[in-house]
Amino acid sequence: MQITSRFTVAVHTLLAIHMFSRTQKTTSDFLAASVNANPVVIRRILSSLKAAGIVDVRAGSGGASLARPLSDITLYDVYRAVDSVEGDLFHFHERPNPDCPVGHNIRAVLAPHLDAAQRAMEEQLRQVTLSDLAHELDALL
Amino acid sequence: MQITSRFTVAVHTLLAIHMFSRTQKTTSDFLAASVNANPVVIRRILSSLKAAGIVDVRAGSGGASLARPLSDITLYDVYRAVDSVEGDLFHFHERPNPDCPVGHNIRAVLAPHLDAAQRAMEEQLRQVTLSDLAHELDALL
DNA sequence: CTTGTTGTAATCTTTTCGATTACATCCATA
DNA sequence: TATGGATGTAATCGAAAAGATTACAACAAG
Numbered sequence: 001m002q003i004t005s006r007f008t009v010a011v012h013t014l015l016a017i018h019m020f021s022r023t024q025k026t027t028s029d030f031l032a033a034s035v036n037a038n039p040v041v042i043r044r045i046l047s048s049l050k051a052a053g054i055v056d057v058r059a060g061s062g063g064a065s066l067a068r069p070l071s072d073i074t075l076y077d078v079y080r081a082v083d084s085v086e087g088d089l090f091h092f093h094e095r096p097n098p099d100c101p102v103g104h105n106i107r108a109v110l111a112p113h114l115d116a117a118q119r120a121m122e123e124q125l126r127q128v129t130l131s132d133l134a135h136e137l138d139a140l141l
Numbered sequence: 142m143q144i145t146s147r148f149t150v151a152v153h154t155l156l157a158i159h160m161f162s163r164t165q166k167t168t169s170d171f172l173a174a175s176v177n178a179n180p181v182v183i184r185r186i187l188s189s190l191k192a193a194g195i196v197d198v199r200a201g202s203g204g205a206s207l208a209r210p211l212s213d214i215t216l217y218d219v220y221r222a223v224d225s226v227e228g229d230l231f232h233f234h235e236r237p238n239p240d241c242p243v244g245h246n247i248r249a250v251l252a253p254h255l256d257a258a259q260r261a262m263e264e265q266l267r268q269v270t271l272s273d274l275a276h277e278l279d280a281l282l
Numbered sequence: 283c284t285t286g287t288t289g290t291a292a293t294c295t296t297t298t299c300g301a302t303t304a305c306a307t308c309c310a311t312a
Numbered sequence: 313t314a315t316g317g318a319t320g321t322a323a324t325c326g327a328a329a330a331g332a333t334t335a336c337a338a339c340a341a342g
Contacts, residue, residue: 005330037332038333040331040333040334059340060339060340061340061341062341
């Protein structure tokens with residue numbers, strides 16, 4: 001299984017807000033056209049980003065804006081804001097047989113290693129800011 | 142979304158084969174009872190592990206055995222064998238608007254960072270052998 | 283007050299996974 | 313060499329999750 005595209009959509013959305021919000025009203029409809037998704041999906045993601053203090057959005061007036069500099073937003077912040085992974089990345093089989101020595105202890109033995117793997121992945125996401133991405137995007141234009 | 146439990150089931154299965162195959166016939170039924178899953182699910186996983194050269198299974202006679210020492214099997218080997226992640230860990234939104242500078246370049250900008258994160262996770266899995274897990278399991282018994 | 287937005291609930295469809303059924307194939311052994 | 317216990321695998325089923333979409337109340341600015 002893969003990590004939800006809410007994450008890449010959220011990053012896309014934030015870069016679009018950064019690039020366009022000074023010259024256009026970056027509404028959910030406008031952003032949805034860039035992402036090529038339904039405006040309601042964008043609104044839900046903006047709602048999560050707002051709750052995380054990453055963007056400002058106001059009902060009625062229209063248009064989202066960044067709540068803090070791109071250099072203060074890491075990929076990990078976005079990843080967490082939109083709940084890309086709910087809790088654990090690896091899904092354990094439920095209810096292994098507790099009467100079997102393996103079944104009884106598999107979780108205790110395996111979980112720490114899987115957590116370490118997940119943390120390593122998340123640590124990489126912490127190393128990248130949206131400012132980095134914006135610069136890389138500029139270089140391509 | 143989470144990574145399929147096929148992975149943890151496969152690890153569980155291998156440890157159970159290691160622990161029991163000398164004294165019992167480790168059939169799919171026996172293993173299914175330890176994992177608490179359907180025998181067909183176990184057979185499919187054993188089939189993948191067999192294709193990866195990790196176990197030996199023979200139709201008819203019954204019972205799986207390890208094809209190589211636990212110290213030569215890493216969590217990454219198992220993870221790959223059962224296709225825990227098909228290709229990319231992160232799912233990109235398909236078809237961003239190519240007429241938008243962000244939509245046109247988002248993948249090129251973001252993908253390398255996501256790949257790095259995935260590789261970091263997988264690298265951690267490479268650091269752990271089933272032999273390590275077997276020792277940790279022993280310590281708990 | 284009117285118009286354009288956001289916020290959010292409710293549905294629907296698609297996809298994926300594991301569970302299960304069914305049965306052909308295989309093989310050790312009696 | 314027949315047989316009973318296993319494996320291999322296709323086909324279904326039901327549940328869970330995600331994104332798309334519809335609908336509409338709430339809101340803000342002109």
